[in-house]
Amino acid sequence: MTRGGPLAGFTIVELAGLGALPFGTGKLADMGADVIRVHRTNEVPGEPTAPRYSEYNRGRRSIAVDLKQPEGIEVIHRLVERADAFVESFRPGVCERLGIGPDDLLARNPRLVYGRLTGWGQDGPLAQSAGHSLNYESLTGAIGSIGPEHGPPVPLLMVLGDFAGGGLHLAYGVVCALLEAQRSGEGQVVDVAMVDGVASLFSTFYGMAGSGMHTEDIGTNFFDGGSPVYNVYETADGKYVTVAPIEPQFWALLLDKLGLEPVADRDDRASWPELKRQLTEVFKTKTRDEWQAELEGTDVCFAPVFRLAEAHEHPHNIERGLFRPTPDGAGRELTPAPRFSRTPGQPGPSYAHPGSDTTDILLAAGFTDADIAKLRATGAVA
Numbered sequence: 001m002t003r004g005g006p007l008a009g010f011t012i013v014e015l016a017g018l019g020a021l022p023f024g025t026g027k028l029a030d031m032g033a034d035v036i037r038v039h040r041t042n043e044v045p046g047e048p049t050a051p052r053y054s055e056y057n058r059g060r061r062s063i064a065v066d067l068k069q070p071e072g073i074e075v076i077h078r079l080v081e082r083a084d085a086f087v088e089s090f091r092p093g094v095c096e097r098l099g100i101g102p103d104d105l106l107a108r109n110p111r112l113v114y115g116r117l118t119g120w121g122q123d124g125p126l127a128q129s130a131g132h133s134l135n136y137e138s139l140t141g142a143i144g145s146i147g148p149e150h151g152p153p154v155p156l157l158m159v160l161g162d163f164a165g166g167g168l169h170l171a172y173g174v175v176c177a178l179l180e181a182q183r184s185g186e187g188q189v190v191d192v193a194m195v196d197g198v199a200s201l202f203s204t205f206y207g208m209a210g211s212g213m214h215t216e217d218i219g220t221n222f223f224d225g226g227s228p229v230y231n232v233y234e235t236a237d238g239k240y241v242t243v244a245p246i247e248p249q250f251w252a253l254l255l256d257k258l259g260l261e262p263v264a265d266r267d268d269r270a271s272w273p274e275l276k277r278q279l280t281e282v283f284k285t286k287t288r289d290e291w292q293a294e295l296e297g298t299d300v301c302f303a304p305v306f307r308l309a310e311a312h313e314h315p316h317n318i319e320r321g322l323f324r325p326t327p328d329g330a331g332r333e334l335t336p337a338p339r340f341s342r343t344p345g346q347p348g349p350s351y352a353h354p355g356s357d358t359t360d361i362l363l364a365a366g367f368t369d370a371d372i373a374k375l376r377a378t379g380a381v382a
Contacts, residue, residue: 032345
C-alpha cells in the first residue's frame, strides 16, 4: 500500500489488538506508513464481506496467521525482515513464548523498532494484571483530579488512558525510535505503558500540585471548574457554553460584553463563588446559539459545547476540512492531524475483513504461489 504522507515508505507490522493499539497504528497509517495488521485465522469470516468504514481499520492491510503453528511464526519472521517496526499489545512474556519476542525478531532484522504497548508496562508488580483505561487514569491521579466540586471522579471515555496515554505515546515512541535507527543503524525496544503515558500527560499538574497551585479538593481549582474564569455555563435552552479568558484583558472584554461589573478580584479565590453566580445568571438569559452569535470569534475565549454529532456542522470545522465523507458515502471520517505543507497525510480505505490482504502481503514478502497454497492447506494462514 503506497500513499503520500511523511511516513510513506515505512512498513509496520502490527499484531492486531484492541483499543489503544489500533488507535496508535491508525495514526501512523494516516501519515503514510504501510501498516500490516496480523489477525488470528479464527477471525476470518466464513463469507467475504464488502469493505466497511472503520476508524480502527482504515488505511491498513490485514493478513490472518495462526501463531500457534511454526509455519505461522515463520511468516511473521519473514514479514519483519522487510519491515521497519513491529508492534504488539500482549501481556509481558507472551510474544517471547510464541517465538516473536524482541530477541527473536531483532535477530532477523537488527534495525527493527519493536514497540510494546501494555497497560502497566513490561515490569513492576502490576505488569501481569489485566486493566483498562479507567484504571490507569485512576492510579496516576488523573480522574482523582476531575469532577464536580467535592464530588466523585468522572470517567473520561478512554481518552487519557487508551488513546492519549497509550496509542499516541506508542506512535510517538515508534517514530522517535525510527529516527534514531536511521542514524545508528540499530533497532531497539520501545516500552509503552498506558499508566506512564497518563502520568506524562499530567506532568504539569503534578508540578502545580507540588507548588500548591492545585489542591486535592476536586472542583475548587483554576482549571477543574473551580474558577469562574475557566468554566462551563448553562444557557437558557438547557445547553452549555465554555469561556476561558485567562489573560486579564480577555477577562475584561468578557465582562464588558456581558455587561457585568465584577464584585471582587477574580484572583481572590474567596470571590470565585460570587463571580460564578453572576456569570451563571447572565448566561441563562440567552440560548447557546444566541451566545454563539454574540461571543464567537471575539477574544473572550468562547466556544459552544457541542455533542459529537454537531461537530461536523460548525463552519470552522467545515472550512478546515476536519471531517470528510467516508469512502462509502454513508458517514463522515476525520482527516489526519497534524497537517503538513508538503507531505500531507491521507486516510486510506478500510480492509474488507480480517485476512483480506493475506495473498498480496505474502507475495510482496517473497512467498511464491506454491508457498502460499501450502500455508493455506496447513491452516497457517487464512
